[in-house]
Amino acid sequence: MAATHSAETHDGLVAGHFEDLQQQRESATLGMWLFLAQEVMFFGGIFAAYLVYRTYYPISWEESSLHLNLWIGFVNTLFLLCSSLTMALAARAAQIGNTRHLVGFLIGTIIFGSIFLGVKAYEYYDKWASSLIPGIKWDGNQYWMSEGGNHELFFVLYFFASGTHALHMVIGIGILAWLVWAAWRQGRFVKGDYLPVEFTGFYWHFVDIVWVFLFPLLYLIDRFVTVGGH
Amino acid sequence: MSGHDDAHGHVVPVKMYVMVWVALMVLLALTVAASYWNTGHIWINNTIMLTIAVAKTMLILLYFMHVRWSSKLTIIFAASGFLWVLFLFAFSMGDYMSRPELSRLQEQVVISEDSPHYHGE
Numbered sequence: 001m002a003a004t005h006s007a008e009t010h011d012g013l014v015a016g017h018f019e020d021l022q023q024q025r026e027s028a029t030l031g032m033w034l035f036l037a038q039e040v041m042f043f044g045g046i047f048a049a050y051l052v053y054r055t056y057y058p059i060s061w062e063e064s065s066l067h068l069n070l071w072i073g074f075v076n077t078l079f080l081l082c083s084s085l086t087m088a089l090a091a092r093a094a095q096i097g098n099t100r101h102l103v104g105f106l107i108g109t110i111i112f113g114s115i116f117l118g119v120k121a122y123e124y125y126d127k128w129a130s131s132l133i134p135g136i137k138w139d140g141n142q143y144w145m146s147e148g149g150n151h152e153l154f155f156v157l158y159f160f161a162s163g164t165h166a167l168h169m170v171i172g173i174g175i176l177a178w179l180v181w182a183a184w185r186q187g188r189f190v191k192g193d194y195l196p197v198e199f200t201g202f203y204w205h206f207v208d209i210v211w212v213f214l215f216p217l218l219y220l221i222d223r224f225v226t227v228g229g230h
Numbered sequence: 231m232s233g234h235d236d237a238h239g240h241v242v243p244v245k246m247y248v249m250v251w252v253a254l255m256v257l258l259a260l261t262v263a264a265s266y267w268n269t270g271h272i273w274i275n276n277t278i279m280l281t282i283a284v285a286k287t288m289l290i291l292l293y294f295m296h297v298r299w300s301s302k303l304t305i306i307f308a309a310s311g312f313l314w315v316l317f318l319f320a321f322s323m324g325d326y327m328s329r330p331e332l333s334r335l336q337e338q339v340v341i342s343e344d345s346p347h348y349h350g351e
Contacts, residue, residue: 025239029304037311044315051319052326062272074262081258085251088294092247095238192238198296205294212286216279220265222272 013192025195032199036206043210046161050217053153060150062222067132067143068158069123073219076119077211083112084208091201094194099183102190102197106180109204113173120166127155134159161214168207175200240299250293257286 018024054061090105131139134152144151179197182188189197261282269275292298297308 026301026304029300030307033304033307037307037314040311040315041318044311044318047315048318048322052322055323055327058272070262070265074258077258078255081251081254084254084290084294085247088242088247089244092241092244095241097238194239198239202295205290209287209290212290213283216261216265216283220261220279222275223265224268224275 021192028195028199032202036202039206043161043164046157046164047213047217050157050161053150053157057150057153060144061154062225063144064151064154064158065218065221066223066225067130068219069126070219070223072119072123073215076116077215079112079116079119080208080211083109083116084205086112087201087204091194091198094183094189094197097190099187099190103180103184106176106183106197110173110176110180113169113176113204117166117169117173120162124159158218161218165207165210165214168203168210172200172204172207175203240296242293242296242299246293250289253289254286257282257289 014021014024018027086105086108090102090109093099093101093105127133128137131137131142132155134156138152138155140151179189179200183190183197261279264278264282265275267275267278269278291308295308297305300308
């Protein structure tokens, strides 16, 4: 196959232990998905804890959820979905070999991701001001008659889930910054060697998927009681 | 996996990415709207929100993460993580949901041992 495409010169792209570019990319893609499967199970543990405790303490969950700001969560989800679009377009720009678009879309992704983290930081500050940080600054009794500390448990999971998610985004933004630097200064990723951009995209989209579940599970429980009663 | 993709991989049209993004925006609006809808049963609301979340996930996986154009082996790898998480949920819930019932049964045994009739006539 490589011979028929010699005009497109894959020389230097294919490592010695691979038959051709196709096989090399397939192997790399499988490796990336194996990493992502591990990530799915990593976050799966947090979701399993959520599932068990929400089943045990449904009332605490519903009441605690109402103390998260739905519209902040909504706007953040919106920014994150936009960042996934720019990320997908960045990977496409790398595929078709357009460095200018690649760098532009990567920076766009960094900006959307940073807005998300900024809003998240504001939310955390707001929880601090409202004394809703479990174990550090907690005064839930001003909102709820104490129900065996189960509201606190909701916020433990809220901080663990959203915190782990935010940490993944910080790492993602770091990798994106490196991609921008390597694409701009070294002219990389646009000569058939686009897989680093593609796989950073996979990682970014995966972190997006985690949020797609966290947003309804944390923010959207029992919202209808505020409009129409139970 | 056709041969002519070799140099660039499978290039997805910009229009398709934008349409997926629009669909994601619509689903996001839907999930927020649905959360305010009093269906009378919270499990109906939960089913709606999780169905929408799964739909969004499928769009992201299939189009943004190119699973739609991947080899069958890649699809198996991609599905395996989600499948194992479902096992985790199923067995965790099987354990935790049966615990109250188990302790209830154990209490019954203890009561019957303490009862005056236990040691027989």
